[in-house]
Amino acid sequence: QVQLQQSGPGLVKPSQTLSLTCAISGDSVSSNTAAWNWIRQSPSRGLEWLGRTYYRSKWYNDYAVSVKSRITVNPDTSKNQFSLQLNSVTPEDTAVYYCARGGGHTSTWDFDYWGQGTLVTVSS
Amino acid sequence: QSALTQPASVSGSPGQSITISCTGTSSDVGSHNLVSWYQQHPGKAPKLMIYEASKRPSGVSNRFSGSKSGSTASLTISGLQAEDEADYYCCSYAGSITFVVFGGGTKLTVL
Numbered sequence: 001q002v003q004l005q006q007s008g009p010g011l012v013k014p015s016q017t018l019s020l021t022c023a024i025s026g027d028s029v030s031s032n033t034a035a036w037n038w039i040r041q042s043p044s045r046g047l048e049w050l051g052r053t054y055y056r057s058k059w060y061n062d063y064a065v066s067v068k069s070r071i072t073v074n075p076d077t078s079k080n081q082f083s084l085q086l087n088s089v090t091p092e093d094t095a096v097y098y099c100a101r102g103g104g105h106t107s108t109w110d111f112d113y114w115g116q117g118t119l120v121t122v123s124s
Numbered sequence: 125q126s127a128l129t130q131p132a133s134v135s136g137s138p139g140q141s142i143t144i145s146c147t148g149t150s151s152d153v154g155s156h157n158l159v160s161w162y163q164q165h166p167g168k169a170p171k172l173m174i175y176e177a178s179k180r181p182s183g184v185s186n187r188f189s190g191s192k193s194g195s196t197a198s199l200t201i202s203g204l205q206a207e208d209e210a211d212y213y214c215c216s217y218a219g220s221i222t223f224v225v226f227g228g229g230t231k232l233t234v235l
Contacts, residue, residue: 047170047213049224062223098169109217109224110160110175117169 002026004099004115012093012122018086021076022099022115029075029082030055034103037111038073038084042095053082054108089122096120127152127225128214135233141202144230146214147195152225154195158217161190161199164229165210173212174199201232209234 008020020038027034035054041047051063053073063071072085086093096117104112129147136142146153146161153159159177162170172181174190177197187202197216201208214227 046228047215047226049226064223065221104181105175105179107158107176107217109158110172110215111162111170112172112175112181114169114171 002101002104002113004101004113006097006099006115006118008118008120010119010121012089012120013124014090014122015088018084018089018093018097018120018122020084020097020099020118020120021081022083023079023081024101025080027101029053029080030077031103032056033108034101035108036073036075036082037100037102038097039100039111040095040097041117044092045095048095050084050086052102052108054103091122094120094122127218127222128216128227130212130214130227130230132228133231133233135235136201136204137235138204138206140204141200142204142232144199144201144212144214144232146197146199146216146227148197148216148218148225149195151222152195152216152218153192153197155219156217157192159190159192159197160215161188161197162213162215163208163210164213170213204234206234208232 005023037052038050070087099115100111101113102108161174164170177192
């Protein structure tokens, strides 16, 4: 059974960097069939896919156009986890952030396991 | 404004069937069979209910079914139960620039 456990601060100041980590159990961040995603949810923006990392003989990343200039998703193979960094945050980045696995089936674009969610508030 | 259009709410009585539509474009739902549906109860993470438009993950009740025609996907729930009351979201692959789009969500009320 795959489990994703999120950690990170719930409050970030404007212009600073939002950092979250997602620890994986029951699968590997280096899996050749999975992809590891960050998705956020807010009342104003709904569900929004942010980005992912995945391994297919080498590491790849894909990012949403809306955050591409500010986002980094990195794997950490030593701890079997992956992370989200979102720079230069504004109050618009206030949301519940989820990590999620894609690739439990044929495609990596359905998300079959999710973390518990982290409410991140951007405020001074 | 979400990329995929869903009705804001639907309702039905226990035992009845309901269908939630998800309308996209030729760039997303219309071009790919990679449509998924998620159920979300308050304060919980979304749960995958349907993938690749019509496939059900292991453990999901066969009361849930999905279909797609052109740029519109649909989720049907038959034999409504009180526990089905939740928000439902559709999601589609949208190509190698946009990648993923979600619907705005539909609140299902079981009367």
